[in-house]
Amino acid sequence: MLLNHAQGMVFRPPSEANSFILRITLGCSHNACTFCAMYRGIQFRTRPLEEIRCIVENAAQRSPDIRRVFLGDGNALVLPTKKLLSILAGLREAFPKLTRVTCYGGPKDILRKTPEELKALKEAGLKIIYLGVESGDDEVLAGINKGVGAAEMVAAGRKVLAAGIKLSVMVxxxxGGKTGSYRHATGTARVISHISPTMLSTLTLTLYDGTTLKEAADRGDFLPLTPYETMVELKELxxxxxxxxxxxxxxDHISNLLPLAGVLNRDRDKMLQEIHEILDFLKDKHNG
Incomplete structure (x- = not known):
């Protein structure tokens, strides 16, 4: 459910398909990743509490039984903790059946929060933070202008978990393109292993018009992976x-060639078998 009267497209994780999307910020305060077109052309701003309260009241009148809320847009945790706690309190009051609130969290925003602040947010109802790790390789992270390195990603992820908040990581x-594929896969696996998140999901790179990475690919400076090479990278990861x-x-993202589901480490062999099957299918086409 979305009551969207503001500029820009609305984005949310696949698992938030049935959530009420409450845009407490508009756009992304970083908005500089070379691959991302989500918030291009949107001037970042934070919504005043009164504006947010009006949206919540309107939603409560229409759907008082809302159980899940996703706080948009790109990095809700950029807001001061006091304001976030006020928003969470308002949601609990408006929706008596509310079971969870979730949001994207930028690594820098997470690291700026104290452990006590994160614990307070957890107690107020923030159940899951979605962290876009993207890569665990410092060279790749620098190339996409993520703004942090692998060590900071690990620190941010562990900080969320230490507060008792579930962590969903996206890569x-x-x-890394053709030249950095193995380094990207193994570095990302290393970061995921150090964090040990609650959930992990993969997306496959899509080159969008207007992004720096698409322009690099058009010039031949960035060489995208073939479907076969993407599956090899997933296998290494x-x-x-x-x-x-x-x-x-x-x-389960629409960008992925192969839908996979399991629990790591338990289902590793089963998922690798599925990957090998599609690699066998793609092999002749790749070699040809």
Whole structure:
């Protein structure tokens, strides 16, 4: 459910398809990743509390039984904790059946929060933070202008988990191109292993018009992976992940060639078998 009276497209994780999407910020405060076209052309701003309250009241009148809320847009945690706590309190009051609130979290925004602030947000109802790790390789992260390195990604992820908030991590297959594929896969696996998130999902790189990475590909400076090479990269990623706790794995985004589902480390062999089957199917076409 969405009551959207503001500029720009609305984005949310696949698992939030049935959530009420409450845009407490518009756009993305970073908005500089070379691959991302989600918030291009949208001037970032934070919504005043009164504006947010009006949207919530309107939603409560229409759908008082809302159970899930996703806080948009790109990085809701950029807001001061006091304001976030006020929003969460308003949601609890407006929706008596509310079971969870979730949001995207930028790594820098997470690192700026104190452990006490994150714990307070958890107690107020923030159940899941979605963290776009994208890659665990420092060279790839620098190339896409993510603004942080692998060590900061690990620190941000662990900080969320230490507060008792579930962590859903997203990574992007193909982000290192042909030359950096293996380094991207193994570096990302290393970061995921160090974080040991609650959930992990993969997306496959899509080159969007108007992005710096698409322009680099058009010039020949960035060489995208073929479907076969993407599957090889996925295989290397899963092969190298060793999480300390069970991690729900999904590749259910529309960009992915192969939908996979399982629990790491438990279902590694099963998922690798599925990947090998599609690699066999793609092999002749790739070699030809």
């Amino acid at each position: 992007i297959l193909g982000l 899963i092969c190298h992940i060793r999480v300390a706790n069970p991690c729900i794995f999904r590749s």
